[in-house]
Amino acid sequence: MTLHYFRHIALTLELFAVVAQSANLNYSGEAITTRFWDCCKPSCGWAGKAQFSSPVVSCTADDKPTDFSAGTGCNGGSAFQCSNQQPWAINDTVSYGFAGVYIIPELTHGGIEDAWCCACYQLDFTSEPLIGKSMIVQASNTAYDISTANRFSLAIPGGNTTSQNACAQQYGVAQSVFGDNMSGVSSTDDCLKLPEDLRAGCRWRFDWFQDASFPSANFRRVVCPAELTAITTCIRNDDKQLAGKTSSARSLTSTTSSTMAVITAILLSIISI
Ligand SMILES: *[C@@H]1O[C@H](CO)[C@@H](O)[C@H](O)[C@H]1NC(C)=O
Ligand SMILES: *[C@@H]1O[C@H](CO)[C@@H](O)[C@H](O)[C@H]1NC(C)=O
Ligand SMILES: *[C@@H]1O[C@H](CO)[C@@H](O)[C@H](O)[C@H]1NC(C)=O
Ligand SMILES: *[C@@H]1O[C@H](CO)[C@@H](O)[C@H](O)[C@H]1NC(C)=O
Numbered sequence: 666m667t668l669h670y671f672r673h674i675a676l677t678l679e680l681f682a683v684v685a686q687s688a689n690l691n692y693s694g695e696a697i698t699t700r701f702w703d704c705c706k707p708s709c710g711w712a713g714k715a716q717f718s719s720p721v722v723s724c725t726a727d728d729k730p731t732d733f734s735a736g737t738g739c740n741g742g743s744a745f746q747c748s749n750q751q752p753w754a755i756n757d758t759v760s761y762g763f764a765g766v767y768i769i770p771e772l773t774h775g776g777i778e779d780a781w782c783c784a785c786y787q788l789d790f791t792s793e794p795l796i797g798k799s800m801i802v803q804a805s806n807t808a809y810d811i812s813t814a815n816r817f818s819l820a821i822p823g824g825n826t827t828s829q830n831a832c833a834q835q836y837g838v839a840q841s842v843f844g845d846n847m848s849g850v851s852s853t854d855d856c857l858k859l860p861e862d863l864r865a866g867c868r869w870r871f872d873w874f875q876d877a878s879f880p881s882a883n884f885r886r887v888v889c890p891a892e893l894t895a896i897t898t899c900i901r902n903d904d905k906q907l908a909g910k911t912s913s914a915r916s917l918t919s920t921t922s923s924t925m926a927v928i929t930a931i932l933l934s935i936i937s938i
Contacts, residue, residue, distance in 0.1 A: 689773075689774055690886060690903055690906060690907045690910065691885070691886060691907065691910060692768070692772040692773070692885070692886055693883065693884060693885035693886070694768075694769075694772055694815050694883070694884060695791070695815065695881065695882075695883055695884075696788065696814070696815035696816060696817055696881065696882050696883070696884045697811075697814050697815070697816050697817075697879060697881055698788070698816070698817045698818070698819055698879060698880055698881070698882055699808070699816065699817075699818040699819070699825070699879060700818060700819050700820075700821045700824035700825040700849060700870070701765055701806075701808070701818045701819070701820060701821075701824060701825045701827065702746070702820060702821055702822050702823060702824045702825060702826060702832070702843065702849065702863075703739065703746070703825075703826060703827050703828035703831060703832070704738065704739070704745050704746050704826075704828055704831035704832040704834075704835045704836075704843075705737050705738060705739035705745070705746060705828055705831050706723040706735070706736070706737035706738065706739070706742065706744040706745060706746065707721045707723065707746055707750070707763075707765075707805040707806040708765070708778065708782075708806045708807040709721040709778065709782035709783055709804060709805050709806060709807070709897075709899065710722070710723040710733065710744065710805075711733065712733050712734070714778045714779065714782040715778060715779045715780075715781075715782040715783060715901060716779070716901065716902040716903065717782065717783045717899050717900060717901045717902060718898070718899060718900040718901075718902075719733070719898050719899055720733045720899060721750075721782075721783065721805045721806075721897040721898070721899045722747055722896075722897055722898045722899075723735065723737075723744035723745060723746070723747065724744070724745055724746070724747035724748070725743060725744070725745070726738070726743070726745060726834065726835050726836075726837075728747060728748050728862065730747070730898075731743065731744050732744075737831075738831045738834055738835060739828050739829075739831045745831065745834075745835040746820070746835075747896075748822075748860070748862040748863055749862070749896050750763045750805055750820055750896060750897065751763070751820060751821065751822050751863065751865070751866025751869070752800070752819065752820070752821060752866050752869050752870075752873075752874075753865065753866070753869060754869060754872070754873040757798075757873075758797060758798050758799065759798070759799055759800070759801070760798070760799075760800045760801075760869070760873055760874070761800070761801050761802070761890065761892060761893055762800055762801075762802050762803075762819060762820060762821075762866075763802055763803050763804075763805040763806070763819075763820040763893070763896075763897070764786075764802040764803070764804055764805070764806065764808075764817040764818055764819050764820060765804075765805070765806035765807055765808035765817075765818035765820070766781045766784075766786070766804040766806070766807060766808060766816070766817055766818075767781075767807065767808045767809060767811060767812060767814075767815065767816045768780065768781055768815050769812075769813075769814070769815055772815070777807075778807055781804045781807075782804055782805075782807075782899075782901075783803060783804060783805070783889070783894075783897065783899040783900065783901045784803070784804050784886055784889070784901055784904075785801055785802065785803045785804070785886070785887050785888065785889035785890070785893060785904075786801070786802055786804070786817065786884045786885065786886055786887065787799055787800070787801050787884065787885055787887045788800045788801075788802060788817060788882035788883070788884050789882055789883045789884075790877075790880050790881070790882045791880075791881045791882055791883055792877070792880045792881045794875045794877060795874070795875065795877050795880045798873075800819070800882075801887060801890060801893070802817060802819065802893075803889055803893040803894070803897060803899070805820065805897055805899075806818070806820070815884065817882070817884065820866075821849070821866060821867065821869070821870050821874075822843075822856075822859055822863035822864075822866040822867045823842075823843050823844050823849050823850040823855065823856060823859050823863065823867040823870075824844075824849045824850075824867075824870060825844075825847060825848060825849045826840065826843040826844055826845070826846060826849055827846060827847065836860045838860065842858050842859060843859070850867065852871065853867075853868055853871040853872070855867075856868045856871070886907065887907075888904050888907050888908045889901070889904055
């Protein structure tokens with residue numbers, strides 16, 4: 666009888682753990698957005714940042730995938746941001762892209778890069794002129810310099826050059842081609858001055874994104890589209906679990922009601938002990 670009792674307790678704890686864990690993956694909230702394109706190796710490009718298939722790919726100065734252990738070009742190393750980690754429009758209302766992320770610890774249960782590196786998020790914009798538009802971004806980088814709000818710094822070529830000269834080093838052009846420090850280039854014509862592989866993502870800012878200034882968004886974690894993970898080569902181990910949890914609302918409801926049934930049965934059997 667005692668053994669039964671402990672088994673019931675163990676089962677109950679396990680069920681709570683499962684419920685808590687899926688709640689942890691499926692977080693959402695309000696966020697601010699900024700822009701960046703500093704040409705530095707993305708922070709999620711290092712091994713061990715999270716449980717994933719491989720880190721975010723970084724590139725050599727001639728835009729070829731490089732060793733994950735190569736140091737960042739922003740600190741004397743040879744690894745830079747690959748040119749194809751830029752945004753593109755799927756249609757008038759949806760775009761895909763990459764971002765430097767910060768999520769407040771209350772949502773991640775204290776996790777930092779281990780919680781967000783290579784996770785994907787849907788951003789539903791909540792300020793004009795972007796209301797009604799959404800982006801799905803993969804977290805390839807980290808935006809630690811604001812830690813009081815959820816933040817997505819969108820990777821947009823020429824969007825905001827904060828590095829000293831990494832872009833100049835990577836592309837062999839004047840750093841000024843990438844625009845002003847803190848704000849980037851200022852018009853679609855300026856995009857023509859960028860290296861060719863970066864122009865489409867630069868123009869996206871003035872076209873689909875309507876050169877929005879710090880738009881706000883509601884965000885939620887989503888399973889990464891294959892189009893994004895094909896570019897970074899990074900898939901989080903827990904995306905599979907998230908896919909299982911979100912594949913259908915009905916299966917979630919039935920899991921919840923069977924959990925309730927088991928808990929009720931346990932309570933009844935404890936009373937009968
Ligand atoms: C550029 O990046 C800096 C540093 O993260 C940030 O403070 C600033 O708001 C950014 N500017 C834009 C236009 O996103
Ligand atoms: C835009 O693309 C998204 C994602 O593929 C799709 O769900 C949505 O229906 C499309 N919207 C329009 C207006 O085509
Ligand atoms: C860009 O501007 C910021 C804020 O004024 C400053 O802290 C930073 O040193 C500047 N970076 C460069 C490369 O000029
Ligand atoms: C995840 O959260 C969203 C909104 O916060 C909700 O609509 C969805 O049903 C949740 N899914 C799971 C599996 O909890």
